[in-house]
Amino acid sequence: xxxxxxxxxxxxxxxxxxxxxxxxxxxxxxxxxxxxxxxxxxxxxxxxxxxxxxxxxxxxxxxxxxxxxxxxxxxxxxxxxxxxxxxxxxxxxxxxxxxxxxxxxxxxxxxxxx
Amino acid sequence: xxxxxxxxxxxxxxxxxxxxxxxxxxxxxxxxxxxxxxxxxxxxxxxxxxxxxxxxxxxxxxxxxxxxxxxxxxxxxxxxxxxxxxxxxxxxxxxxxxxxxxxxxxxxxxxx
Numbered sequence: 001x002x003x004x005x006x007x008x009x010x011x012x013x014x015x016x017x018x019x020x021x022x023x024x025x026x027x028x029x030x031x032x033x034x035x036x037x038x039x040x041x042x043x044x045x046x047x048x049x050x051x052x053x054x055x056x057x058x059x060x061x062x063x064x065x066x067x068x069x070x071x072x073x074x075x076x077x078x079x080x081x082x083x084x085x086x087x088x089x090x091x092x093x094x095x096x097x098x099x100x101x102x103x104x105x106x107x108x109x110x111x112x113x114x
Numbered sequence: 115x116x117x118x119x120x121x122x123x124x125x126x127x128x129x130x131x132x133x134x135x136x137x138x139x140x141x142x143x144x145x146x147x148x149x150x151x152x153x154x155x156x157x158x159x160x161x162x163x164x165x166x167x168x169x170x171x172x173x174x175x176x177x178x179x180x181x182x183x184x185x186x187x188x189x190x191x192x193x194x195x196x197x198x199x200x201x202x203x204x205x206x207x208x209x210x211x212x213x214x215x216x217x218x219x220x221x222x223x224x225x226x
Contacts, residue, residue: 042118042201042216043157090156096212101205102147103214105156 002027004106006091011111013085021076021109023091032074033092033103036060043090049074050096078111085113116140118217120202125223126192134187134200134220142207148176148187149201151219157201160187189222197224 004025013019025032034046045058049068063082068074074093078085088110092103117139126132138146145164149157161169163178163185175188189196202217 040218042218043203044216045214088154100159101145101162102159105158108154108156110154 004091004093004104006089006106006109009107009109011109013111013113015113016080017113018077018079019085019111019113021078021089021091021111023074023076023106024072025074025091025093025104025106026072027093027104028071028095029093029104030071030095031093032068034058034064034066034074034076035090035092037088037090037108046076078113085111087111116204116206116213116215118202118204118215120200120217120220122218123221123223125225126189128192128194128224128226130192131188131190132192132222134189134202134222136185136187136202136217138183138185138202138204138215138217140183140204140206140215143180143183143204144207144212145205146176146178146185147201147203147205147214148174148185149203151199151201153198160200192224194224194226197222 007022031050033048035043044060046064047066049055065077090108091106094103119137148160151157161176168177173190178185199219199221201219204215
């Protein structure tokens with residue numbers, strides 16, 4: 001079955017540590033996205049990538065980094081520079097410009113930093 | 115700037131009909147999405163409207179008026195499992211790119 005996987009579902013880290021969230025898709029989608037969701041707030045775009053070896057900053061990229069070495073994978077690193085890293089992180093993918101246009105989402109990773 | 119407005123919360127009764135509105139202000143409009151998101155889970159796609167009118171898909175329908183910057187999601191024969199947040203998102207042209215802006219979501223509570 002095609003889909004997007006994110007691991008782990010729950011992640012706990014101490015302040016000052018970098019942490020990497022995994023996102024893998026086997027939908028053969030060109031584009032992948034990372035969002036952050038906080039209570040009472042909409043989805044906010046962190047980074048996105050439309051092709052391998054290329055990515056762009058979204059609206060809230062500070063304190064985050066990504067890589068896109070393979071079409072299927074788009075890991076997100078939350079660095080110690082991110083001031084408020086505790087949040088629900090969602091990865092999505094699609095192929096822009098071709099139907100279906102919607103983004104498909106992974107199950108999400110809830111990160112708690114104390 | 116780009117903006118989307120949705121009601122924060124709504125309540126409805128099982129078996130009833132509810133309409134969730136979404137208004138938007140964007141330039142270069144290129145389509146509107148509705149997603150459903152249960153607490154702690156990922157959003158799942160419900161509908162996509164790019165032309166004016168009503169799109170019906172089972173118990174769910176979505177309407178778009180581009181001239182009014184307005185959409186609604188209509189849920190019929192409400193079930194308890196429809197208790198969720200409903201997200202409106204607008205696709206728009208930004209220079210050479212297409213971008214997606216998300217509303218804050220409408221939390222729907224379905225009561226027995």
